[in-house]
Amino acid sequence: MAEEGCMLVMVIDFHPQLVLQGGAMQHYLNACMAFANTYLATSVKNRIAVLAASHKETKFLYPTVHDVGIERQKDGRLELLGHVNESIEQEFRSMIHFTKEDAKYTETLLSGAISRALCYIKRMELELSITKKISSRILIVKSSGDTSGQYLNYVNTYLTAQKNGTAIDVCVFGNDCGLLQQGADITGGVYHKVTQVEDLMQTLLLLYHADVKVRKKLNAPPPDSVDYRAACFCHRCLVDMGNVCSNCLSVYCKAVPLCSTCNVLFPSERPMKKPVKKKR
Numbered sequence: 225m226a227e228e229g230c231m232l233v234m235v236i237d238f239h240p241q242l243v244l245q246g247g248a249m250q251h252y253l254n255a256c257m258a259f260a261n262t263y264l265a266t267s268v269k270n271r272i273a274v275l276a277a278s279h280k281e282t283k284f285l286y287p288t289v290h291d292v293g294i295e296r297q298k299d300g301r302l303e304l305l306g307h308v309n310e311s312i313e314q315e316f317r318s319m320i321h322f323t324k325e326d327a328k329y330t331e332t333l334l335s336g337a338i339s340r341a342l343c344y345i346k347r348m349e350l351e352l353s354i355t356k357k358i359s360s361r362i363l364i365v366k367s368s369g370d371t372s373g374q375y376l377n378y379v380n381t382y383l384t385a386q387k388n389g390t391a392i393d394v395c396v397f398g399n400d401c402g403l404l405q406q407g408a409d410i411t412g413g414v415y416h417k418v419t420q421v422e423d424l425m426q427t428l429l430l431l432y433h434a435d436v437k438v439r440k441k442l443n444a445p446p447p448d449s450v451d452y453r454a455a456c457f458c459h460r461c462l463v464d465m466g467n468v469c470s471n472c473l474s475v476y477c478k479a480v481p482l483c484s485t486c487n488v489l490f491p492s493e494r495p496m497k498k499p500v501k502k503k504r
């Protein structure tokens with residue numbers, strides 16, 4: 225069976241602090257929409273889905289449940305592309321009603337959105353398996369913020385993606401994100417950081433447009449060394465050195481008397497036994 229195009233699921237992070245900035249947000253959203261358009265315009269076999277995550281919910285921006293179908297455009301644009309843009313903008317507006325209160329949240333439900341993306345890919349693969357074979361990948365576009373609180377959820381999604389053969393590409397705007405870097409490395413995706421929001425569209429088009437096979441032929445920037453620190457289960461902070469439960473492999477930043485995951489007791493201070501000398 226011939227390879228029939230690629231399914232790309234974009235997962236976009238709508239961080240409340242970024243959304244409340246206004247100008248930067250518009251750049252960010254425009255870059256994502258332009259990328260989605262270019263990807264669809266490249267080949268008729270390409271398919272796309274767009275998911276968004278805020279601190280309150282995850283939502284499909286395209287395709288949506290109440291999709292009305294493609295309307296005839298009057299401005300000469302390709303109908304599908306116009307429809308994708310409209311759907312994304314409409315759903316995005318219904319999603320962001322953030323107030324100053326929301327700005328204190330530093331973490332979005334990104335790991336939940338990745339899980340939904342994986343489920344969607346699996347469903348599409350099953351639905352299309354009779355007629356065609358599709359390859360799939362996920363692209364995460366994220367503005368900086370915390371992620372270590374959902375450490376386990378992220379790791380679970382990475383391992384699932386790895387098992388399914390779905391690459392996870394990550395484009396971060398702002399500060400580096402160690403956990404997502406791990407995800408890209410585990411699943412064979414690309415990780416790149418952008419410092420200026422104005423550079424986001426260029427980067428998306430240059431680095432993330434090519435599918436995994438084609439990418440090997442491109443001269444991409446060399447990958448950074450991956451920060452493989454784990455987050456402790458007690459405070460959800462990334463630790464350089466920690467204690468690991470010998471029963472379930474939970475990580476703790478300091479010695480604990482009881483494992484909170486599997487309830488195993490750790491005898492903290494064992495009385496030292498004197499070595500018994502063998503009698504000759």
Ligand SMILES: [Zn+2]
Binds near residue numbers: 457476
């Ligand atoms: Zn801790």
Ligand SMILES: [Zn+2]
Binds near residue numbers: 473485488
């Ligand atoms: Zn344990």
